[in-house]
Amino acid sequence: MTLYCLNPACPDPNNPNTHNYCQGCGQELSKTTQGYLFGDRYIIKQVLGEGNFGRTYLVEDQNFHNRKRVLKKFIANLQGKGLETAKELFKREANILDTLKHEQIPAIYDHFEENNSLYLVEEYIDGDDLVTEFEQQGIFSEDKIKSLLKDLLPVLDYLHQKNLLHRDIKPDNIMRRRYDGKLILIDFGGVKEVSNTRGTLIYTPGYAAIEQMTGHPQPASDIYSLGVTCIRLLTGCFPGDDNENDPIYDSSQATWLWQEYLEKEEIKISDQLSHILNKMLEHLAPNRYHNVKEILENLQESPTYIQPVETSTNLPISEPQKSSAYDLISVIAKPQIFLLVTCFNGSIIIAWLIKYFLYPSSSKPLLLWEKIINYVTLLSVFIILFSFLSYLIFLIKNKNKLPTTIKRTFLASPNHSLKNTQITPTSSNPLKTQKTNSQIPATPSNLSNNHSTIKPTTTISKYNKKIVSSLKDFNFKVIKVNHKGEIIEQENKKSQYFAVELAANIYLEMVVIPKGIFWMGTPEKEGKNSSQERPQHEVSLSSFCMSKYPITQGQWEIIMGNNTSEFKGQNKPVDSVSFYDSLEFCQKLSEAVGIEFNLPSEAQWEYACRGIIDPSQYRQLDGIYIYPPFNFGDTITQTLANYNSTRTYQQENIGIHRQQTTEVGYFSANNFGLYDLHGNIWEWCADDWHETYHNAPKDGSIWIDGYDQYSPMRGGSWAAFPFYCRCATRNKVQRSSRSRYNGFRVVYNYKKKVIN
Structure with missing residues (x-):
């Protein structure tokens, strides 16, 4: 057994257990083996590894609540010009590492030189x-x-x-x-x-x-x-x-x-x-x-395996045969094919029945043409039975799947709405009924005190389904921070919304987002951005409504009848939902309410997240507006959003990592009165995935001519570092993914005449 001296300056830290003093640095081993204060800041707890070029320690940073860090000492067995070159290379590489902002790359907190040695302080990965x-x-x-x-x-x-x-x-x-x-x-x-x-x-x-x-x-x-x-x-x-x-x-x-x-x-x-x-x-x-x-x-791509060939009289249908059989069923079950087959064979059967009643069979032998008609009629009966059976099998196999037409129907236009559907704020509607002793809370289920409680006059849509309120005002507070995370502005604001009563004390609140023009994405000169967020381009949007919060588990259960979320809670956002699950929710919600809900386009989501009311307040660079990376300002903190705040974006203090979703509405709203747009849960957008914004629509519509197996998700999540929670961040996610990070919110795209 040896005693290891934790003094990073020690040239020979391994000591026999019989020594009281280190043979390398001469210090007392009873002190240097139990912990060592280095640079008046880092308490070295243990050595993690040692190689030809350096030594790595686990340390606690006294300046940040004794958070664990990794201290790397660079050892160069060089002298003179070679040592100076090594130092320059070390500093250059440290500066490069400092520019990396990725949740799967350890963050660099500091690098310095002491006693002719070079040190690097990194994030500790447990x-x-x-x-x-x-x-x-x-x-x-x-x-x-x-x-x-x-x-x-x-x-x-x-x-x-x-x-x-x-x-x-x-x-x-x-x-x-x-x-x-x-x-x-x-x-x-x-x-x-x-x-x-x-x-x-x-x-x-x-x-x-x-x-x-x-x-x-x-x-x-x-x-x-x-x-x-x-x-x-x-x-x-x-x-x-x-x-x-x-x-x-x-x-x-x-x-x-x-x-x-x-x-x-x-x-x-x-x-x-x-x-x-x-x-x-x-x-x-x-x-x-x-x-x-x-x-x-x-x-x-779907994998294929090479398997040994087996011969048996009792072998089941092979996978390719099953696929072919199901393909045949799918073809026959198509409405056009099914109708054609049914009509054609049905006409043969009807013709045979007419012949049978007009010319009843006698004891005479059947002529050849009569035998042929009988056989053809019998065959037609079997074909019709097979067609009905195929159609039934097809319906059973697809009862839990959205038809492919739903996607294109829902994604066709940013201004779709059900014809003749109105949300009327006046009392002239004959279908209107007064709801007594009822209150629509500011959150889906009386969870937050951030808003005022409202008693709206309600109307029932012409479809006589869910109760939809008229437009009402609500108040909220907006907070702005500087690059240190310090609050520099607090302002009370007002916006409008309507509410849909899904069940007792469970409401879907839809906030009116005013029309406007903004620059989507981030310019190349902004710095901390991604090529996926460029080129920055001007987008003009019509007014629309967006749900005040991500869809909650309570809302999901009412519409879908189940809840597979990992982080349970009625007022927590629904998680572990795929793109297709979200579309199905929109379809069922639309059927229940009588107006059409959908996922937002990427442009709608980013515009709503940024909360741009007055573009003139933002600075310009080469004629392009430069917006803050977050709707709160230059950075975010643990008091403004639920994300992994153990890594910083600017000069704010390091925070905590909650490691799960929080109830919606827990944090402050943005300028439009929307909540939880940064962190908590990634949110699906309706667009196909595109690697850049080249040729992107300029009217805020849904962009569907890209990779249709993927969709963008926006906003970051409870596990994301701050860089991934920015307004402009885009995340490419496979549409079938049901990750615990995935959620969504909905929009209602109305025409100007619908809501006054």
Whole structure:
């Protein structure tokens, strides 16, 4: 057993347990092994690791409530000019890391030099690396590898879009965060900007591509290393210290043998994953994937497996046969085909019946043409029965699915509304009834004291369904903060809304959003933004109504009759809903109320989130308006929204991470009187996904000619860092996803004459 000196300046921290004083620095070991105060700020608790270039410690930051941090000491066995060059490279890399704002990359809090040594302070990730996970759980399954790729490829895409390379991707440098299971890419000591000049040789043998080992890394090099990481976790074969006798790589032929190894171990994976990994592992960079988006697209395709062929007289219908049988049923069950088949065969049966009544059968033998008519009629009877059976099977299989026509019907126009439907604020409507002793609360179920309680006069729609109130005013408070999160302005405001009574004490409140013009997205010169948010473009929107809060679980249960949310609570936002679930809710809500509700377009959502009432109050840059990143101002804090405030956006104080959703309306509203637009739950938008805003609509309509398997989600969530909670942030999410981060709110697009 040895005693480890925690003094970071100690050149030789390992001591025999018989020593009282450190052989490296001479300090008393009884003090330096239990904890060490460094720089009058960091209490060093333990050493996390040590390598050729540095030492890593777990520390507590006394300036931030003893929060855990990682302190990295850079050790350079250099002198003179070489040491100065190493210091410059260290500072340059620290500055690069400081620009990275991604929830799956550890944040950099500080970097400094002390006693001729270089130090870096990073975010502490509570979790285990994938090497430890492998040792505890064994080889990774195909599903686990696919999950790994889907989790890490967007991180690589983020780095590559910033023209940066990681250069050291391997299981040791990938951690699984304990509280949410997300994979975190760590150890950016080798990060480098992409260039054509030969760089410093930094790589791990057994994981690096040939071009990286010769000093010419490129984005395809990171893709290669990630591919190697996957096959090593699939096979459990890791390179030895001498990098020889690798059972899955033939260095003499530069050939990977991982598939042969899996076959020998009788481990089956799909052709889809094999193809993806083999392309990632191509020896020459031009033969690999050009970018990570291509890999993500391939991962979405349905996998196929090579299975041994079995012969048996009792085999069930094979999968392709089942698919073909169901395709035939689907074709016959189409309304046009079903009607054609029924009418044609029905006419044959009717003709036979007429013939039978006009010319009853006799004892004479049937003529040939009579036999043919009988057989054709019998066949027609079977065809009609099969058609009805097919239609019934089709309805049963699709009873819980939205018809494909619903999507295009709902997404067709930003100004759709049911004909002749009105929400009338006056008493002239003959259908109007006075509701006695009733109150419509400011939140869906009397949960917040942020608003005044209102007693509206209500009307019933002409469809005689849910009770819809007339337009009424409500009051709310708006807070603005500076870049330090300090409140600089508080203002009481008023807006209008109407309410739909879904059940006793459960209301859907729809706030009127005035028409306006704004600049959607973020300009290139703003700084902390994404290429997905550009080009910034001017959008002109008509007035519409948006739900005051995200749809709650109470509202969802009334309309849908179930609740699969992870974070239960009637006044919490519904979570774990897919895009299609949200559309189905809109359809059923529309049927129940008698006016048409829908998901907002991206333009409507961002306009409503920003709450722009007077554009002239914002500064311009090259003729384009520059808005604050949040509707509260330059930043957000834990008192303004529910998000992961353990990382900061500007100079605000570090806050807490609640690790679940909060009740809607708990925080302050924006200028329009809408709540929970930052954090709490990601919100679905109706648009197809588009990588940029090139050719985006300028009227705020729903943009549907893009990737129709994905939709944008906006606003961030309870788990998101502040950068992802900005007004302009766009998140590409597969429409079938039912993540616990997913929710939505609804809009009602009315024409000017509908509401006065």
